[in-house]
Amino acid sequence: MDPVLYSYYIPRHDPEVVARNVVRAHLADHLLMWRRISDACELVYLATCQRVIFMFWGGDGTTLGFDPDIECFQGEAAWRHLLEVATGLNSANLGDREIVGQMKQALQTAKETRTAGHEAQAAFEDILREAQRLRTRIGLDDGSASVATAALRHLETTLAPNAKVAIVGVGPMSRYLAQRLPERGFQITMSNRTLAKAEAFGLPLVPLAQLQMDPEGFDAVVTATASSAPLFTKGNWERLDRPPVKLVDLALPYDTEPEMDDIPWVTRVDLSTFLAETEGGRMKRREAAVHAEPFIVGAVERLRRRADARIQKHANRTAADRLTDAWEAMEAEAVAPGSVLAGLDPAQMEALEALLKRGRTLAFRALNLQREPALEGR
Numbered sequence: 147m148d149p150v151l152y153s154y155y156i157p158r159h160d161p162e163v164v165a166r167n168v169v170r171a172h173l174a175d176h177l178l179m180w181r182r183i184s185d186a187c188e189l190v191y192l193a194t195c196q197r198v199i200f201m202f203w204g205g206d207g208t209t210l211g212f213d214p215d216i217e218c219f220q221g222e223a224a225w226r227h228l229l230e231v232a233t234g235l236n237s238a239n240l241g242d243r244e245i246v247g248q249m250k251q252a253l254q255t256a257k258e259t260r261t262a263g264h265e266a267q268a269a270f271e272d273i274l275r276e277a278q279r280l281r282t283r284i285g286l287d288d289g290s291a292s293v294a295t296a297a298l299r300h301l302e303t304t305l306a307p308n309a310k311v312a313i314v315g316v317g318p319m320s321r322y323l324a325q326r327l328p329e330r331g332f333q334i335t336m337s338n339r340t341l342a343k344a345e346a347f348g349l350p351l352v353p354l355a356q357l358q359m360d361p362e363g364f365d366a367v368v369t370a371t372a373s374s375a376p377l378f379t380k381g382n383w384e385r386l387d388r389p390p391v392k393l394v395d396l397a398l399p400y401d402t403e404p405e406m407d408d409i410p411w412v413t414r415v416d417l418s419t420f421l422a423e424t425e426g427g428r429m430k431r432r433e434a435a436v437h438a439e440p441f442i443v444g445a446v447e448r449l450r451r452r453a454d455a456r457i458q459k460h461a462n463r464t465a466a467d468r469l470t471d472a473w474e475a476m477e478a479e480a481v482a483p484g485s486v487l488a489g490l491d492p493a494q495m496e497a498l499e500a501l502l503k504r505g506r507t508l509a510f511r512a513l514n515l516q517r518e519p520a521l522e523g524r
Contacts, residue, residue: 147187147265147457148450151219151227152207155197155236158217161418165399167198170372174259181261184209189261190270192252194245195293195319195398195417199231203265225273225449229442232277244294244318246274265456272452276445284438294319296420297368297396298326304392305366307331312357314369314377316343319396323368324349335364339371358382361391370396378402384409396420462513469513473506 154164169176170193181189186205192198200207219227230236234245253270256262297319301311310333313320320336324347327334336344337354344351359382361367369377378393380403388411395402395416407414487498 147203147453148221149224149228149266149269150202150207151217151224152200152202152210152212153197153217153219153227154213155199155217156418156421159215161398161416163213164196164198168193168374168399169198171374173255177256177259177261180210181205186261188256188263188266190252190256190266192249194248195396196421197231197236201228201266203269222446222450225446225453226442228269228273229276229280229445229449232273233280233438235438246277247318249274265453268456269449269453272449276449280438280441280445283441293396293417293420294322297394298323298330300415300420301327301332301366301368301392301394302330305332308333309365310335310363311366311368312337312352312361312364314338314354314357314367314401315371315397316347317370317372319370320368321347339373360386360388362386362388364391365389366392366394368394368396369401371401373397373401374399376401376403378406380405380409383412387411465513466510469509473502473509477502 154167156164169191173191177189177191180186180191180200184202184205184207186202186207188203189205190201192201200210200212227236231245232249234243249270253262253266256266301323305311308331311327312335313324313327314337316336316338324334324336328349335350335352336347337352337357338344339354341351341353354377357364357367358378361383367378371377376399378401383406390411390413393402393406393412393414395414398417400416402414402416404414404416406412487495490498
């Protein structure tokens, strides 16, 4: 079965549009609601720093009321898009490997919620396997570009040596920066809504509430959380008078109000800035990905062929199960007490059982003969 995808993603859509469709709070409840409304057989939802994708197997995704300009991928285009996403060909930084973990987590969440089952699981395994093969073929595994690495380069070039940086959040980007910034001589302090989660980094801590009210003592604040509302607001900081502070927002939706850039001592940089900064390099590297086209075509053909094979296997297994149930029911009825055949003598009963056994064999042989032409056609 081909999945049907509905996606908002940067640069096709404005960051604010993508942000409005990012759902993290009560995601399990949303998944169940979306599946119920769409009547999907299986459903997976993926949200990254630059895209959201609703993946449907069966049902009608349009019942969720998407915006008219949402991108829809069906049939071959759906498999191709998922493959390009998993390979990092559609990432702001070509070859971004973070997407692999994000896709695995999206599937795991859907499985735990029971909105994803055998087909989604098999499809994801196939896609990630083909994506890894494609990475190797076109040489994408020699780099580790991501939004986090772009942010790291930005901080290195704009902050003074030994600058004091507060990192808010405990996700993958926060972990990456918490590891790399100290190597470059910066003094790092961690913060998080649940401070205990930040203790695992083994770095100094600052309460988030304190940081939200005043960034005193820090040269930069980097925030990358899953908050559905801004953590840092103009109203809290505009009354202050501080030395210059760089505010780096890697979250989507934003952790900081865009209006904070109006504060004279604040320089705010958000995700859209990094996407713009990396666009030139992305386009240059994209040229190399043109060589991937023959591999993509072959991979998409394999993905669809395996999906069709899974459907055929399920249909055959279902037919075999139905035949088994029907035959067992007939056998039970034939020898049940009170049936017409119940009074047969032992020799006659033995002949009847042999006849039923032979009939079962012929019935399953006929079923298998029906399968073989379909398999030969593949």
